[in-house]
Amino acid sequence: MSKINFVISNVPAELALAAQLIDNRDDNAHPLNHKDFYKSRAVILAKTVAGDIIGCAAIKAGEGIVGELGYLVVSRHYRRHGIAQQLTQKRIEVAQTLGISILYATIRDENVASKANLLKMGFQFWRDYLSIRGTGNIVGWYFLALTDDIDASKVMQSLVGDRIPVV
Numbered sequence: 001m002s003k004i005n006f007v008i009s010n011v012p013a014e015l016a017l018a019a020q021l022i023d024n025r026d027d028n029a030h031p032l033n034h035k036d037f038y039k040s041r042a043v044i045l046a047k048t049v050a051g052d053i054i055g056c057a058a059i060k061a062g063e064g065i066v067g068e069l070g071y072l073v074v075s076r077h078y079r080r081h082g083i084a085q086q087l088t089q090k091r092i093e094v095a096q097t098l099g100i101s102i103l104y105a106t107i108r109d110e111n112v113a114s115k116a117n118l119l120k121m122g123f124q125f126w127r128d129y130l131s132i133r134g135t136g137n138i139v140g141w142y143f144l145a146l147t148d149d150i151d152a153s154k155v156m157q158s159l160v161g162d163r164i165p166v167v
């Protein structure tokens with residue numbers, strides 16, 4: 001595969017193309033909330049040398065030492081070449097520059113590819129919970145502590161709130 005570049009972008013036209021990529025994804029996800037997407041703390045794009053956007057991933061909107069990963073998608077023709085891995089590696093590096101101490105992500109149980117993506121990058125599984133949307137979907141919570149001083153269990157417990165664990 002030819003070279004792919006991984007860049008942080010806040011160029012509106014590029015973000016619009018990335019949003020299109022997310023809108024067309026095939027994982028039955030809920031429709032993208034474009035406003036929230038544009039408020040992301042960081043959006044990383046995977047681009048071909050010709051400038052085509054073939055992958056996207058973000059640290060979602062928010063502030064402080066806790067960061068949420070989201071909006072990960074790789075164009076169908078480019079999958080299984082490690083692009084998601086590199087997008088996540090880049091998100092970890094960017095999180096460190098933003099002063100984030102812990103990253104977390106929520107993944108639908110059936111999304112094997114995304115779960116593997118996180119675990120391969122060193123994320124730890126926290127627990128499965130029932131979706132708060134009342135759909136009966138099982139959602140796994142994952143985290144990666146970036147600093148030694150963070151109490152990951154305490155943070156994760158407070159993030160999940162009163163969601164119902166699946167045992």
Ligand SMILES: CC(C)(COP(=O)(O)OP(=O)(O)OC[C@H]1O[C@@H](n2cnc3c(N)ncnc32)[C@H](O)[C@@H]1OP(=O)(O)O)[C@@H](O)C(=O)NCCC(=O)NCCS
Binds near residue numbers: 080
């Ligand atoms: C999930 C997704 C981003 C993975 O992108 P990718 O660039 O193909 O992933 P990578 O090549 O970096 O894969 C890394 C590892 O994840 C695992 N993996 C990736 N796709 C997989 C699949 N379809 N089935 C099983 N494992 C998979 C493998 O362990 C893979 O390593 P390997 O290729 O050496 O076996 C892509 O499949 C996608 O865009 N899916 C639809 C959108 C989506 O589900 N987004 C996430 C919502 S939370």
